[in-house]
Amino acid sequence: MGIGSSKKNMSNAMDNPQVAAAVADINSGKESGFVKVVLKEGNGTTPQPGAQCEMHYTGSLTNGKVFDSSRTKQRTFRFQVGVGQVIKGWDEGVVTMKKGEQAILICASGHAYGPGGIPGVIPPAATLIFDVELLNFQ
Numbered sequence: 001m002g003i004g005s006s007k008k009n010m011s012n013a014m015d016n017p018q019v020a021a022a023v024a025d026i027n028s029g030k031e032s033g034f035v036k037v038v039l040k041e042g043n044g045t046t047p048q049p050g051a052q053c054e055m056h057y058t059g060s061l062t063n064g065k066v067f068d069s070s071r072t073k074q075r076t077f078r079f080q081v082g083v084g085q086v087i088k089g090w091d092e093g094v095v096t097m098k099k100g101e102q103a104i105l106i107c108a109s110g111h112a113y114g115p116g117g118i119p120g121v122i123p124p125a126a127t128l129i130f131d132v133e134l135l136n137f138q
Contacts, residue, residue: 049082
């Protein structure tokens with residue numbers, strides 16, 4: 001299973017030394033927002049706040065447990081970036097991506113679901129790992 005896998009466990013993301021280091025930095029407080037690790041370079045410009053973005057993603061906890069995936073659902077995720085429709089880590093991370101880029105976004109809890117998490121899905125104050133691919137934007 002590779003980093004871009006849509007299976008129920010994404011523990012291989014932590015096998016990437018850059019991802020593991022970023023998670024450690026966030027968990028230790030050295031980094032407080034999000035860290036992006038580029039897996040595949042994209043082309044062209046980056047989306048501006050307000051752009052409609054089309055993505056594929058797989059979200060997991062740092063233990064590798066996948067909690068959501070557009071790839072598993074076999075449908076892309078569309079949203080308007082930079083206007084609060086998604087978590088802060090996505091709003092800030094996606095505007096740094098180019099079309100076709102695939103990256104890992106490691107989001108501290110303050111840039112994800114915060115101290116409350118999502119009961120039964122995401123624990124309180126969880127650092128999250130997202131394998132994201134920007135397919136298109138306009």
